[in-house]
Amino acid sequence: SQKIEQNSEALNIQEGKTATLTCNYTNYSPAYLQWYRQDPGRGPVFLLLIRENEKEKRKERLKVTFDTTLKQSLFHITASQPADSATYLCALLYNQGGKLIFGQGTELSVKP
Amino acid sequence: GAVVSQHPSRVICKSGTSVKIECRSLDFQATTMFWYRQFPKQSLMLMATSNEGSKATYEQGVEKDKFLINHASLTLSTLTVTSAHPEDSSFYICSARDLRVAGVGETQYFGPGTRLLVL
Numbered sequence: 416s417q418k419i420e421q422n423s424e425a426l427n428i429q430e431g432k433t434a435t436l437t438c439n440y441t442n443y444s445p446a447y448l449q450w451y452r453q454d455p456g457r458g459p460v461f462l463l464l465i466r467e468n469e470k471e472k473r474k475e476r477l478k479v480t481f482d483t484t485l486k487q488s489l490f491h492i493t494a495s496q497p498a499d500s501a502t503y504l505c506a507l508l509y510n511q512g513g514k515l516i517f518g519q520g521t522e523l524s525v526k527p
Numbered sequence: 528g529a530v531v532s533q534h535p536s537r538v539i540c541k542s543g544t545s546v547k548i549e550c551r552s553l554d555f556q557a558t559t560m561f562w563y564r565q566f567p568k569q570s571l572m573l574m575a576t577s578n579e580g581s582k583a584t585y586e587q588g589v590e591k592d593k594f595l596i597n598h599a600s601l602t603l604s605t606l607t608v609t610s611a612h613p614e615d616s617s618f619y620i621c622s623a624r625d626l627r628v629a630g631v632g633e634t635q636y637f638g639p640g641t642r643l644l645v646l
Contacts, residue, residue, distance in 0.1 A: 458620045458637035519570040
């Protein structure tokens, strides 16, 4: 069955540094991969989508890479700020019906 | 951007009662909505896919008679937890696809979630 793994440990970094989160998957070749942000007690908020034929995508301070050979996506937040502290989820499209499979999330804490 | 709302945001009920949760797409039509459940410190687990005008598709291990889904219109889906028990206490989140985006509906917009506590 499909399996998605994200950094299991919480990530603590200093303000201004670059945060790098990892998403690995097995037994699957998704058409695209998405990253979401989730704050405590709230629903996920969509951040970025990257397709299988794209290597990299950027949005402001965010950058996502997608390596279909390694079956891995990296999510970077440059010039991190305390407001970036949250749990970040990666999700793979399971089928054309829109079904998503989520990783367990990585909790990011940015210290001032 | 597309907005999805849920109501109620929090609900406390007694064991054995039924609870209805509403999910609405506020500024777009959604032929497909999804219902997830999330336990503390865990990821979102898809429960079912709600299709407007037809029966919902449930994931393996999810009891369709316990979690009733109705998608009566293009902007509203409801999840009813019947005969709720303490183990049903969880964070329930819905999402909807905005088919206006890229023509394929790749982006899902999530509601704020409903916290259910069954005593």
